[in-house]
Amino acid sequence: MPTLPSEHHESSPPPTASPRMATSFGVDAQRYDRARPRYPEALVARILTGTSGADVLDIGCGTGIAGDQFRAAGCTVLGVEPDTRMAEFARARGLRVEVATFEAWQPGDRMFDAVVAAQSWHWVDPLAGAVKAAGLLRPGGRLAIFGHVYEPPAEVAEPFATAFHRVAPDSPFSGQPARRPLELYRAGYAEFADRIRETEQFAEPELWQFDWQQSYTRDQWLELLPTTGGLTRLRPDQLTEILDAVGAAIDSLGGSFTMDYTTLATTAARASAS
Template sequence: MPTLPFSESESHQHRLAAESFGSDAERYDRARPRYPDAMVEAIIAASPGPDLLDVGIGTGISARPFRAAGCTVLGVDVDPRMAAFARRHGLHAEVAAFEAWDPAGRTFDAVTAGQTWHWIDPVAGAAKAAEVLRPGGRLAVFWNVFRPSPEMAKAFSEVHNRVLPDSPRNPWAKPAVEEYSALFTKAADGIRQTTAFDDPQQWHFTWERPYLRDEWLDQLRTGGDAGQTPPTKLEELLAGIGAVIDAQGGTFTMRYTAVVVTAARTRTGPGPAN
């Protein structure tokens, strides 16, 4: 299920939801999708140097490929359990809400956020990014968007409607990119409002991953929607989804598009002078 537990306009106001993912950090790290190498390489190539701040570092899923590519990574996360997990795996992470985080004079070549910027106030977050970015530094916030085949989307949607007929949102009823599009617009608008960046762009990177039945159900348990579903209904929903995958031979391939909303800090905008 796409991790959009609240409407796009208000998600950053729900800090308790943002802090809920650390309740099972091991599962989160094991099950959540990664990001394509091409996306990581593009962000690095467009940044003036290797010093990177990862906002909402979580368990380090988005930070590790940047570190592996040669970046020096510092993470910030509102959830101390997530930050502790990241530290145990060799990453540097500090605990704070990004908008209130004290950079203590530190500056960076890139600020990234993987699957977390919708929990950040889009204007205050962009302003904080401008504050800590060096001139020409890059803000790059990104999300993985699910793109199941029409057949799988229809089958998943039917299960969701049967188990949760009164749910205000069926995540499979329409293409996920439509659900996420408001997030992309909101992120870009927040960047523009700071007047510290050039015009934001969207970059798209397609990739795919095969899933076994239990791998996919494990991943579904980590989503924001799962956290808002009564436990008995969640188990019924997962059983129905599992039956759909069983009918496909116990495995299927999920296609993704990693969408990056990105902009470079201009040399004339607010923020550090050097």
């Protein structure tokens, strides 16, 4: 992902994690939904394989990107989302959404066949969240925690890192390496698996990986970049300076580049009652 440890791949909430940061992504929900990549259809299908029903709970559903894909696969989806702006956008696309953090959300007696968290689990305590998810799943139901790893080419990532440090040197995100290895992200998802094991309520967790590519023009990447963690709370002049630097870098590549994406998932089936 672009330099920042931002919102996607931490094994637990980073020191900067806060309700204010967590809800900063709703500052432009339309842009977020328009620019953010969707998830591999093979991932959605694999999550649903073997489940006995099609009731899905989407934790931190955002604008409903993942929820909409599960609905298209024939599921009944309920989203839980703390940001009212994101929740309203998801409702406008036809999803049912209840506004709350996962920890505070009251499910009543509702049960689900799959509980999913798309790029949102790091805002949840990984052990307490797994325990709560277990209580919401029917026997054999699946918990699936997933997100994208995306590191732009060095020719794009390095000018971004330099510009970010220049305009926001005091940011907790400043000074991060321009690009980070996939194994760093895989380690975070392995930690999710460790917390799931601790509940003793799931079968052995699995780590899934889906590799794919997506091409970006200059305008497409500059549309996505402001939706990433660390940039959502910058002043307009700071953001402009960063986007100008990144735009010039993409221009030097001929106006576009191809991104190598990896979508990682930690997933486990709810153990049957003994």
